[in-house]
Amino acid sequence: MNQLASSPRNSSLEFRYAQTRAYSLELINGLSAEDCQLQSMPDASPLKWHLAHTTWFFETFVLGALSTPPEPLNPSYRVLFNSYYVGVGERHTRAERGLLSRPSLDEVLHYRRHVDQHMLTLLTQDLPGALSELIELGLQHEQQHQELMFTDLKHHFSCNPLYPAWRSTAPEQPKTQSADNGKRAPDYLRLDGGLCDIGNNGAGFSYDNEGPRHRVWLEPFELAERNVSNGDFLAFIADGGYQRPELWLSDGWDWVNANQVSAPLYWMHQDHQWSLFTVAGKQPLNHAAPLCHISLYEADAFARWSEARLPTEMEWEHAAQQLPELNGLFGEVWQWTNSAYLPYPGYQPAAGAVGEYNGKFMINQMVLRGSSCATPHNHSRTSYRNFFPAATRWQFSGLRLARNI
Incomplete structure (x- = not known):
């Protein structure tokens, strides 16, 4: 030992x-x-x-x-x-x-x-x-x-054609997911918004980019009761989602065509069946499991196709404060938001080299919220701000839909 x-x-x-x-x-x-x-x-x-x-x-x-x-x-x-x-x-x-x-x-x-x-x-x-x-x-x-x-x-x-397994089970395809997740659209929950406190409240550890705590005004909105599932996204693919330029941001459409993207990362289509590569090797696609390994571009296109949108990071945090029991906020997939990774009002990075930890990356990145099945225990909190460039897919990134009221 x-x-x-x-x-x-x-x-x-x-x-x-x-x-x-x-x-x-x-x-x-x-x-x-x-x-x-x-x-x-x-x-x-x-x-x-x-x-x-x-x-x-x-x-x-x-x-x-x-x-x-x-x-x-x-x-x-x-x-x-x-x-x-x-x-x-x-x-x-x-x-x-x-x-x-x-x-x-x-x-x-x-x-x-x-x-x-x-x-x-x-x-x-x-x-x-x-x-x-x-x-x-x-x-x-x-x-x-x-x-x-x-x-x-x-x-x-x-990248290995043998598709080696690293674990005996695949946490990205949990068997406890409700079968309905792959068959029905998610319900939406109303949040009234208003003047909301955002950022770490000083209790426990936080990174410097999670503060200072400040107030923002949010219009009323709706947030989906669960994360988008593989089954949800299959319907987008079947409806020609990757071939419809009206659904995509300009950069996203260029990215799709330049990289010949037609499905989320690790998905494979053979003999009219979908499978995907997991940490437990190649497996049949679980339609009820939360969708993961998508870019911000794919998340945004799916949201448009769904006649919805991505939440802002402030909306996501407010919802997590008001509805902490909401399914899948933590431990499934990081959820893309429609917020650029920028400093909060009054933000100051720490002095010295250790201050290079977060602040200097506040350009050309988008914020993800929550945590994933790969996030270590006790490393999640409502104010946590993850961030990656819009084309990033190798992280366990998915999405949760929002709508205007």
């Missing part, structure tokens, strides 16, 4: 550190070093790199902040496993992470143990608040990468 999983101490932060770090290693159970080396596209990183980068974060921003930092295990890791922190220094090219056969997976795991030993020693001490906050940020950061490990490996494996 991994030492972190076997002997967590009493401190809450120390326990969470042990638990979070152990889960990253659980994700590579049953995988080979070759599996962890794959990089199928520039946006997806090898699992080995994720394991190293999350360790680099603790070494650089937490241990590196100590008055007497420990000696780095390998100084070259500072460049190899930096992602986008320009303030830290040089970075290895993102698209070439799959070329890093050295250090080996065993060496990366040794690197994790080396940093964990220093971190566990540190966590037995009374820590200043600023350092505790950095450690919490590091844990949240690792949880984000755990979801990326899930989505990246799925993309890597999808």
Whole structure:
């Protein structure tokens, strides 16, 4: 058993550190070093790199902040496993992470143990608040990468004609979904809107992009009681949705034609039957399961075809506050919104390199809300703002419809 999983101490932060770090290693159970080396596209990183980068974060921003930092295990890791922190220094090219056969997976795991030993020693001490906050940020950061490990490996494996399975079951096709989801249109729930508070209320951890909390005015609107299902989207395809330019944003129509898109990512049509690639391998399409792996363009086109629209992120958050029991807000798919990823009024990123975490990406991205079946436990909240470019599909992204009243 991994030492972190076997002997967590009493401190809450120390326990969470042990638990979070152990889960990253659980994700590579049953995988080979070759599996962890794959990089199928520039946006997806090898699992080995994720394991190293999350360790680099603790070494650089937490241990590196100590008055007497420990000696780095390998100084070259500072460049190899930096992602986008320009303030830290040089970075290895993102698209070439799959070329890093050295250090080996065993060496990366040794690197994790080396940093964990220093971190566990540190966590037995009374820590200043600023350092505790950095450690919490590091844990949240690792949880984000755990979801990326899930989505990246799925993309890597999808490029293999053997369609290898990584898990015995496919969480993206839950069997508990109501069969009606694939047969009937969703009902809509009315929300009155008005003057609404949006953003994190200060309770628990939040990223800087979730604040400051502020007020917005919302007109009354309706929100679908569930996420769009595979069966719903099949009707869009059957009605020629991908061939009808009037349904698409201009950029979306160009994207569809340039990439010959005719179905969501991982869907396959053969012998008049639909199937899809899942983390459990190739499976028949479950019509009742929530639709996932679609772009913002596809989400918007489907909404137009449905005589509806995408909610704004403010509408989504207000609905989640008012109707927390609403089916599928969390744990199924990230839900595209019609909101550009922009700063809230009064937003200020943190000083220094760690402030590069969110603010500098507030351009050419759209917001998704909720969480997915790949999101780690306790990493979801109403104010969470996920963001990706409009053409992104390899994340577990779906949609929930909204309508004007």
